[in-house]
Amino acid sequence: MLSVPHLNGEKKHKSIAVLTSGGDAPGMNAALRAVVRYAIAHGCDVYGVLKGYSGLLEGQIHPLTASSVANIIQRGGTILKTDRCEAFHKKSVRREAANILRRKGIEALVVIGGDGSFTGAYYLEKETGFPTIGVPGTIDNDIAGTDDTIGFDTAVNTAIDAIDRIRDTASSHDRIFLVEVMGRSSGFIAMNTGIGGGAETIIVPEGNETITSICKTIERGIRRGKTSSIIVVAEGPKPGLSNRVATGLQKRGYYPKVCILGHTQRGGQPTAHDRMLASALGASAVAYLLGGQSHAMVGVKKNEVVLVPFKNVIGVKKNLSKDVIGLAQVLAT
Ligand code: F6P
DSSP, rough: OOOOOOOOOOOSSSEEEEOOSSSSTTTTHHHHHHHHHHHHHHHHHHEEEEEHHHHHTTEEEEEGGGGGGGGGOOOOOOOOOOOGGGGGGSSSHHHHHHHHHHHHHEEEEEEEOOOOHHHHHHHHHHHHHHHHHHHEBOTTTTOOTOOBBBBBBHHHHHHHHHHHHHEEEEEEEEOEEEEEEOOTTTOOOOOHHHTTTTTTTEEEEOOOOOOHHHHHHHHHHHTTTTTOEEEEEESSSSSSHHHHHHHHHHTTOOOOOEEGGGGGGGOOOOOOHHHHHHHHHHHHHHHHHTTTSSSSSEEEEETEEEEEEEEGTOOOOOOOHHHHHHHHHHHHH
16 A cells, blocks of 8 residues: 655634546546545545636535445446536636635645646646646556556556457457557557557557568468457557558458547556555545645555656656566567
8 A cells, every 4th residue: 555645733714625637447436436535534624616727617516525435436437426617718717717616615625636637726826826736546547746647547457358358359359359449649558458468569658569570570470370360459649540450451352340439548447456545545645735835746666655746747648668668579570
């Protein structure tokens, strides 16, 4: 279990709010539970904001007790609900958000979400002085400054489970399957799913696979007696890439089946790993906030909880390591 920073001395805030924002991720509820219970245990009132920044602007802010978050650690999604809020890109709207919170007597805000949500939190504090702290919750694991994000492990396990099932039918019919996973412009889900699922090829935005290289891998497999293949495809910025790859392969005489896993990867019970991560990061966010730190995200580096300034997180690209891409190719041969 990751250790949560010690909280000594006077607490900086007496009342905080928490929201979930952006795409939901399994483990967000576990993080919410940790935020609420850790804050209450340290003498702080907690408010839950419904529907992310949109709900905040509508004043959907409600007091939470320790029992409000009972029986949620095992549930996917987010009981607070979530949203991607376009209006929050405006400075005047962010100023109004700070006023809404202050009028309720709330002194700081915990944001559980991804890069876009942290950008909102960054500007909210920069422009209004309202303290904010981020907890990384996204299945994509594409947030700089942290090795891991809440929901990533669950999404990878869900995708690997799907691949295990697809492999049964692929091998029975001697078929090639393209399995498309989420992750937007980042290939972390695809890479971990591909390695863990024993894929023959993994196509990631950070890699350099082409139709020609994929065909070469398929042909090499056939020469070694392989009759079926699993190709994992990271969706990239525009979902549906696997259909375009399928068209390319058809032109070379291969007729793959396409399976887009889509939002199945976002739902379901969080794994034990995600529950532990969410519990440690949720509690750590409150510990830092009550200790007077803000304008930053809690994350994990080399198995330690760290606090990373938002300015070193937002808009910064986290890259897949070249070593991992190389290893995947070696293991697939
Ligand atoms: O960022 C999480 C994520 O699930 C991405 O992997 C995916 O591209 C995107 O959200 C889908 O978003 P939405 O559910 O809004 O279509």
